[in-house]
């Protein structure tokens with residue numbers, strides 16, 4: 232099949248790589264010329280495991296290429312739209328890029344073509360774009376298909392997750408559904424309209440954000456109780472409860488929730504309620520809890536140092552893992568940005584970090600010193616913060632760590648989730664273990 236993908240960022244490049252690796256002819260369109268030039272040279276900077284290799288292979292084989300022009304779009308069987316929809320100043324989806332894309336498409340699309348939006352939008356947007364830009368066109372099939380894959384595991388998830396589609400009419404739903412079955416052999420779940428499909432995505436991310444917020448609040452509660460309770464033990468046991476057809480499924484607490492999606496999609500839900508005269512309580516509650524986690528964690532570290540008579544100005548902090556998601560180098564809205572800023576604002580002036588998933592040329596906070604091995608990062612550190620659990624960070628041995636860090640250092644487990652045995656070893660070595668909801672012993 233001939234497929235055009237418009238918007239070749241994180242999501243566009245994952246979909247483009249997988250489809251071209253399956254033998255489809257994929258053309259990527261992006262208004263960022265640099266990104267297209269790099270693509271045509273087989274280069275990809277999206278920090279997703281395996282992606283670089285797949286893109287380079289597809290470009291070499293001639294199945295994947297890029298353009299900034301729409302002129303060949305009319306020859307594609309299917310057009311997938313994956314441009315960004317960031318949070319606007321009104322706490323809604325910024326639709327500027329989507330309007331621009333549909334305006335361009337209106338000059339080139341032909342009868343029989345299928346257009347599918349993958350960018351996250353509130354219900355009503357797909358139909359609005361069609362009415363506004365393609366209204367006069369006949370026989371174009373348009374649908375919405377929410378992108379639900381998780382960074383760090385995106386390629387596998389694209390191949391394995393059921394794909395939702397909902398069209399502007401039944402014929403569009405069928406065409407969109409047939410595409411995924413034919414292109415990837417996916418399990419497709421059709422819903423009755425594009426509006427329903429649009430809301431599925433927001434419902435998914437609202438659920439995730441709230442679920443993590445609940446785990447985070449329970450973790451904070453555990454830290455406050457005088458009982459040495461480990462939140463992970465509570466979650467493991469609580470998740471054994473079957474309710475209806477499914478089991479309770481608490482996600483895990485951590486140093487914070489980041490990324491491009493979970494930090495904005497609940498606000499889309501909140502604003503959608505407001506626009507329809509319903510004030511929803513939960514979206515902002517979840518956001519507020521999750522946004523507070525980097526503050527909560529930074530303050531606990533500062534308090535602990537204070538109890539030991541140490542000033543934050545005098546300590547070296549090492550951050551292992553700075554991106555927002557395990558095994559992805561995406562730093563967009565990473566909680567580690569807020570966390571580091573809080574320490575800096577409190578006077579900490581020695582922060583190093585190590586994160587091999589982040590591109591070497593990426594600009595990171597000025598005051599942080601980036602180093603290229605975990606050993607260099609933790610050398611003589613008084614506080615070691617596990618901010619992400621990338622594979623190379625997870626494999627660090629406590630005995631090796633101990634050799635390099637300061638005596639009595641704090642090991643702050645923001646997302647690494649050391650098990651009980653490892654925590655016992657950390658303590659026996661004279662180090663101070665701190666986790667999120669894991670204050671025991």
Ligand SMILES: NC(=O)c1ccc[n+]([C@@H]2O[C@H](COP(=O)([O-])OP(=O)(O)OC[C@H]3O[C@@H](n4cnc5c(N)ncnc54)[C@H](O)[C@@H]3O)[C@@H](O)[C@H]2O)c1
Nearest residue numbers: 238239240241242261262263314315316328331350351378
């Ligand atoms: N990143 C994720 O994990 C994820 C997961 C699910 C859904 N989504 C959704 O998918 C969409 C894309 O997210 P992303 O992370 O890939 O964003 P991104 O910023 O990485 O990529 C967007 C791309 O679109 C291009 N672009 C912007 N305006 C354009 C225009 N007018 N014409 C052509 N190209 C244009 C940009 O140059 C960029 O390359 C968003 O709506 C997001 O909410 C993202």
